[in-house]
Amino acid sequence: MLFFENDYCEGAHPAILQRLAETNMEKLPGYGTDPYCASARDKIRAACGCPEADVFFLVGGTQANAVVIGSLLQSYQGVVAASTGHVNLHEAGAIEHAGHKVLPLPQVDGKLSAAVVEGYLRTFYQDENHEHMVFPGMVYISHPTEYGTLYSRKELEELSQVCTAYQLPLFLDGARLGYGLACPETDVTLEDIARYTTVFYIGGTKVGALCGEAVVFPRKAPAHFLTMVKQRGALLAKGRLLGIQFDTLFTGDLYREISRNALLTADALRQALRDKGYRFFIDSPTNQIFVILEDSTREQLAQKVVFSFWEKFDDTHTVVRFATSWATRMEDVERLAALL
């Protein structure tokens, strides 16, 4: 069976396992106060060009979204997101569980445009009834998006300008950030992200770690953020598990390097699909590929390959997703290509 279902199907990059083993019996203080967390924070600050950044290590993506959004919003505020945003659809209502509405806006290819956000905000404040409505308190974007697409630097800058004009934090969900940063087509760097956002996170779970997301406040975290992390059950006792992983990923250029493999294998797969005449549902440059399959083709392929059902396209077609990861082998792509 070939496995292209998602980008979290393997364990961790071997360098991480090795560091975990080497440091295993060291006696370290808990809750992120150990030297590996400190070192990882320093390396991340350097990579972001933000020597003053506050960095926190959380375990997973839904958790990171819920903690960050819940901590930054006031009770009368909601979070603006693309209608396709992970926080709107696939987090089982984690944002609402913490008391806040997700304010969904129309998207194109999974992206929010500055114009759409600005139009929404302007209309909101013009509405005479807006004191009876949920106030927008933050803008959430993902990069890469849930459809594998990327913002350009200009698009980020424009979103940032709108957010600044309306005094809203801009939060970037980087669950797959490595696959965005390493993409040859992007002009967005980690420094850009640190410049244009109020807070973002660097995904580990989907990019080589066993678990873990590094939440970065390029300027300053809200007061008592650690307590809000604890309150949401998200403060890991053995913080070393996260610190060591991110310290390893940000030693040398490992995070970007291992991301490249996902892009190379995705490119090869995209080419094979194109060559065989498959129809793409969306044009994405990163490690997620969305294809429209005839249902009979899909059933046949599913006997030998694991991939994701995405949504019905029409009565006889389905959108499916193939994903590659830092660990995908080119030979598996070739085997898949042979089956297409």
Next chain:
Amino acid sequence: MLFFENDYCEGAHPAILQRLAETNMEKLPGYGTDPYCASARDKIRAACGCPEADVFFLVGGTQANAVVIGSLLQSYQGVVAASTGHVNLHEAGAIEHAGHKVLPLPQVDGKLSAAVVEGYLRTFYQDENHEHMVFPGMVYISHPTEYGTLYSRKELEELSQVCTAYQLPLFLDGARLGYGLACPETDVTLEDIARYTTVFYIGGTKVGALCGEAVVFPRKAPAHFLTMVKQRGALLAKGRLLGIQFDTLFTGDLYREISRNALLTADALRQALRDKGYRFFIDSPTNQIFVILEDSTREQLAQKVVFSFWEKFDDTHTVVRFATSWATRMEDVERLAALL
């Protein structure tokens, strides 16, 4: 520096790291649906004598408490706990964040007695005003308690009877369960716990794992518990990380075996303290030792040993805690003894 600050200062038992390495490149489905999680569940069911138990793997203790309590309570209910209970004092209000009051009751040595719980419940329902009050919806105990003490089988049975009489779930926080089960003084087995509680968890973080707690519903989990886990940001994408750890801990008798080391080293330390005439704050049979130190002694000792400040005892004395773990070396206990 000698380290007796807590029982989560080391990494994981080497057998766990080895299994993580061996299985690392296997491509596995996510969210706890992999075969290692399945195997771990089976072994835990067998160890509990509950072939029908539902088992879920969560990352940490505060998270487990918040998810279990939040999922089982109705909105008009709170959770009954010892006033010293972890959920009442040291979880930054995680239970209240999910909308529920902790209903603190008087405790002795960190334990709730059936008589105290029954008295509270009887009074509650007699109160003509009780419809204006928070209804008790669950009883929470920890075993070992926050003071390292243990319930006897009879005490558990009595608590269970009270809970049954009032139709309340009984929830046992087993963050340090191994150290309770392996204690020579206990008459409580894992089967007993499964028999007397509605839900409990088997702590991994403090007993040999990098992270992880196994939540066990000996009879049946509430409907859609997985979604409630997800909603609280507690569903790990790479569930394998938890499954492999618990599968290892419940292979052979590893969980209990490694727990024994904590008890042996704690016993040796307790004996040394007793021999030197130290005064105990509480009489605990497990891996946490609470001692009353004169402040000058404390300061001196703190130069060579890391231990926990617990609370002021009086103007010139302090209660401190020494903790051992599955990984504490007897030679470190001997070194500490020499310093006393």
Next chain:
Amino acid sequence: MLFFENDYCEGAHPAILQRLAETNMEKLPGYGTDPYCASARDKIRAACGCPEADVFFLVGGTQANAVVIGSLLQSYQGVVAASTGHVNLHEAGAIEHAGHKVLPLPQVDGKLSAAVVEGYLRTFYQDENHEHMVFPGMVYISHPTEYGTLYSRKELEELSQVCTAYQLPLFLDGARLGYGLACPETDVTLEDIARYTTVFYIGGTKVGALCGEAVVFPRKAPAHFLTMVKQRGALLAKGRLLGIQFDTLFTGDLYREISRNALLTADALRQALRDKGYRFFIDSPTNQIFVILEDSTREQLAQKVVFSFWEKFDDTHTVVRFATSWATRMEDVERLAALL
């Protein structure tokens, strides 16, 4: 200045004020346990043809929605509503504040169709990922809707069938219920509403009362609903204020009778608008009239009439709302007609 801004601009029907005065110095027990509340409940049960119904009196509409929805949903559930539903747009996030997502569906004229709801539910349960999503836990409709439109008996029956098939409660927001029941075009009776819904409320605030909504569970209220009302700050100490008002409104046919005035005056206004060639935004048979005005017309009219801005229609037109009430005088409609 003529006032057509809303249907809550007057005080109460004089018969209510008179009863409040007559009973004022009687010493009555609190929290809805007085004989006037009991009598009002009996009259409402009779009017609904539900001798077993549970009836609770709350103060306002947003409160009633938040209490009912929050009390009936489990934590993993959200409430299905028309995207234009009051709970989705104009309650400042009250539902999310209580931890639940509003699941907005496409609507026509402010109404949800059984087909749309059924399609959504079927797709939800077919989605392999639905355990990572908010479960639909209830369907919310308003009758009349926010656009003044009405469900037919057949439409209600079909919605009810879908809800039954999926075991979902159907909740009807009747903030303006009187104006629906008294409408000559409707075939829906109070008995129908009691038959087809799980819970609904009879609006008082907009239909002759100073405040108050009667929440009716035709079969049975959830356990401890009163405590959930209290917990949400919605239990009025002097419950008599609500009991006396509803007792008066349901003495004879007062509730329906006074509703008729709103419909007669609305009809007259609609006719005048039609005669003068105004363009309707939506075709509504009850006491709210939505008209598309050229902006210059709107500004001119606004100097002599108070009405509601609803939304921009295009660059030069606006949708406005005229509302009548139980207390609107026909002579004011005539004055307004003269200004058109």
Next chain:
Amino acid sequence: MLFFENDYCEGAHPAILQRLAETNMEKLPGYGTDPYCASARDKIRAACGCPEADVFFLVGGTQANAVVIGSLLQSYQGVVAASTGHVNLHEAGAIEHAGHKVLPLPQVDGKLSAAVVEGYLRTFYQDENHEHMVFPGMVYISHPTEYGTLYSRKELEELSQVCTAYQLPLFLDGARLGYGLACPETDVTLEDIARYTTVFYIGGTKVGALCGEAVVFPRKAPAHFLTMVKQRGALLAKGRLLGIQFDTLFTGDLYREISRNALLTADALRQALRDKGYRFFIDSPTNQIFVILEDSTREQLAQKVVFSFWEKFDDTHTVVRFATSWATRMEDVERLAALL
């Protein structure tokens, strides 16, 4: 039957009913924007000596507590209160429902002392673990307390100083404020309360109104407080109902005048109880009287008088409460005295 059960058993002061009737058919804007609300605000500002105060009218006391506390606290904060405080015991968990812990402190006669609060705060910040605990974010007191006792001006000033030192808002629940202000024994004025607190409310429900509490921020309300009121279902559509009532109560000295009746009748009842040798549970100077009755006496009395069960005192005695109100007639006190 004589009725001394509580102070909300009558309707409203006749002057209120008269004003409601006089203004009934005026067409007024909603949600507290009408001229009666404006006038009431001005009169309250004048009475408080705070021309800049923000004043909001809510419907009830539990609602006022939940809205104020929920709006002022950050998510990591709880509210400090006397263990006997209404928010801790008798609001069905309304504060926790909004996500916040009540931090109960020891009380004397229902009152919090500055020393106890300061000791708690000092210890909290000294605790090395305090980042894992709920931060105190506000101090809540009631005046009169739940036991009818009163703070002195000096006690309020000291509490205020502690709160200022720790930058905590001080919130005073004045559900029975009239009965405190009109008490001959008090040295606390409304101006004092405005000076020493961050926010307080003036109770209407228990002091002559049908419903309503006036929340006063002597300096400034938090941003978007109105939206937080709406979000909690507490914004009355017909705000006039509250505005007219408070406008009437603060015309002349009506609020204080009608309060005096409760104090005079309570004094007479206290004297009668004292003369007959009854034992007081607590020494309270306002309109609530707590007496320890032998159970047989209690049962006998209960056949002719309605009073409140408070709590068991011992096996053969019970604490009961007699309450008077603005409307209690002296002749009823005399009848009760004759029965003692």
